[in-house]
Amino acid sequence: MLYNMKDLLKVAKENKFAVPAFNICSYDMLKAIMEEVEEQNAPVIFEIHPDEIAYLKDEFVASVREFALRSAVPVVIHLDHGGSIYDVMRAIRNGYTSVMIDASLESYEKNVEITKKIVELAHEVNVSVEAELGTIGNNGSYEGGSDQIIYTDPEQAIDFVEQTGIDTLAIAIGTAHGLYPKDFTPKLNMELLKELNDKIDIPFVLHGGSGNPDHEVSESVKYGIGKVNLSSDLKSVFFNEIRKILLENPTMYEPGEIFPIPNEKVKEVVRHKLQVLNTVGKAELYN
Numbered sequence: 001m002l003y004n005m006k007d008l009l010k011v012a013k014e015n016k017f018a019v020p021a022f023n024i025c026s027y028d029m030l031k032a033i034m035e036e037v038e039e040q041n042a043p044v045i046f047e048i049h050p051d052e053i054a055y056l057k058d059e060f061v062a063s064v065r066e067f068a069l070r071s072a073v074p075v076v077i078h079l080d081h082g083g084s085i086y087d088v089m090r091a092i093r094n095g096y097t098s099v100m101i102d103a104s105l106e107s108y109e110k111n112v113e114i115t116k117k118i119v120e121l122a123h124e125v126n127v128s129v130e131a132e133l134g135t136i137g138n139n140g141s142y143e144g145g146s147d148q149i150i151y152t153d154p155e156q157a158i159d160f161v162e163q164t165g166i167d168t169l170a171i172a173i174g175t176a177h178g179l180y181p182k183d184f185t186p187k188l189n190m191e192l193l194k195e196l197n198d199k200i201d202i203p204f205v206l207h208g209g210s211g212n213p214d215h216e217v218s219e220s221v222k223y224g225i226g227k228v229n230l231s232s233d234l235k236s237v238f239f240n241e242i243r244k245i246l247l248e249n250p251t252m253y254e255p256g257e258i259f260p261i262p263n264e265k266v267k268e269v270v271r272h273k274l275q276v277l278n279t280v281g282k283a284e285l286y287n
Helices: 005-014 027-039 050-056 059-070 085-094 108-123 154-164 190-199 214-221 232-248 260-276 282-286
Strands: 019-023 044-048 075-082 098-101 128-133 168-171 204-206 225-230
Touching (some): 005 019, 005 075, 005 225, 005 282, 019 260, 027 044, 027 059, 027 232, 027 260, 044 050, 044 059, 050 085, 059 075, 075 085, 085 098, 085 108, 098 108, 108 128, 108 154, 128 154, 154 168, 154 190, 190 214, 214 225, 225 232
Parallel strands (some): 019 225, 044 075, 098 128, 128 168, 168 204, 204 225
16 A cells, blocks of 8 residues: 555554654565565555665666555655755656655755745645754764754744644654664653654654664654654665675575575564564554
8 A cells, every 4th residue: 555654654643653764775675674564564664765766766666666556554655865856856756655855954944945845846746745854963874964963943843844834854853874883872862852742743753763772762652753764774784694695605696595584684673673663563554
């Protein structure tokens, strides 16, 4: 079942669960995630960053849509960190049902201006819009962010949502893109999240959700987080397992021999994240 983000997260917010948004960078990763969410009867968001679609090419989205249309679980196809009208229009043309416009590094006024224009375009064709206010940190990921986290200001966020008409808001409460250093434990600003949730009614998005403690991420769902972006956790286990298999089996070359174990590692991460976000079994709420 193919959904837009607004309709998907309305159900999640009403029923106190969040939906994981998995960045996909290969057909095998798409296939593994789809098989696991169907096994767990859970909704899912597939998101593709402009750098990822530059590699995968537009034709890949047809495969994602085919999986979604054939599936009994709700699926959203989402543009992650679109940086321009070109990125957004390319995504809409390719059949995405949700887009993110990220003008968070612009001035507040410019962010409002750009986001409002994207909302006007996307809503005409029933495509949901996510925007970002504040800055997410960056641990070396291509997904962007800032060297210094600027927390989302609640009063500014109220104004931003009212002026732009966005469907979801990516907030900065202490996360960063990429993998955290081994000796660093990230911490969410839960009090800020509670304040934002008291003042704003639309679902929030947690970017850089791979490395945060599970108990914090689970708690954040109680206070308005409806979508959690996950990329590094999946890609790291997938490619680490491929490296291991090829090092141990240097003459192996058949995809059917190489990829099944990495795919199972991806499924383990997906299964765990669905449990953390209370998403298991929630597809039945959409019937």
